[in-house]
Amino acid sequence: MMSLDCRIPLEKIALIQSDLGLPENFRDCLIPKYPEIFSVKIVNGSEHLNLERWDSTLAVTAREESLDVTILEPESKKPLQRDGNFPGPHAFKMKYAPGFRPNVSYLEEVHKWQKMAFPSPYLSARRIDPVTPQARKRAVAVLHELLSLTMEKRLSSHKLDSFHNEYQLPCKLLLCLVKNHGIFYITNKGARSTVILKDAYDGCHLVVKCPLLQFQDKFVSLIGRPCPNLNNQIAV
Incomplete structure (x- = not known):
């Protein structure tokens, strides 16, 4: 959702899969389970994870979630x-x-x-x-x-x-x-x-x-x- 075109090369996701807590075979076991959210598309000869559905409820940053509105002056x-x-x-x-x-x-x-x-x-x-x-x-x-x-x-x-x-x-x-x-x-x-x-x-x-x-x-x-x-x- 933050990426420029709402898609990211799969090889880059694989680079940080352990940091994100993703399973090693996320390409085959995880993405196909949610076709209404994700798809895999070929862009410039490489596989990209593509966002199919935008969810505005998720477009809130961790910084915003941690704000204490009671002390805003x-x-x-x-x-x-x-x-x-x-x-x-x-x-x-x-x-x-x-x-x-x-x-x-x-x-x-x-x-x-x-x-x-x-x-x-x-x-x-x-x-x-x-x-x-x-x-x-x-x-x-x-x-x-x-x-x-x-x-x-x-x-x-x-x-x-x-x-x-x-x-x-x-x-x-x-x-x-x-x-x-x-x-x-x-x-x-x-x-x-x-x-x-x-x-x-x-x-x-x-x-x-x-x-x-x-x-x-x-x-x-x-x-x-x-x-x-x-x-x-x-x-x-």
């Missing part, structure tokens, strides 16, 4: 927050590194950015001028939503970048991620780095685990091994 009444957070309908949750000390001018820019309205990731990117500030903020929202759809709220940067054309991601993806370090955490520099959604973690632990990860934890505990720990991999 008029912008004029909310002072600058040193942590970069702002209780507005267009704001993202910020989690800066403990040692980060932003100055006033930086916070003012963040505050201005947090207030700025932008198009939904589920609105066709063809309608949006990519050079506008709103389009650049939308790109951050697309990355946020893509990571939110994965089981562990993280993907390697090369996997993210492989969807550049389908989601019109920033040309300088790494620069975009680094610039928004209050939202994304990058484990290492380079093409094989891992991008982690900060607001999905409390320290090194996922705040909410999907049923598949919960089942995995139970299975691991039954065989007498400790649950996987990310302490040596990330420091959000």
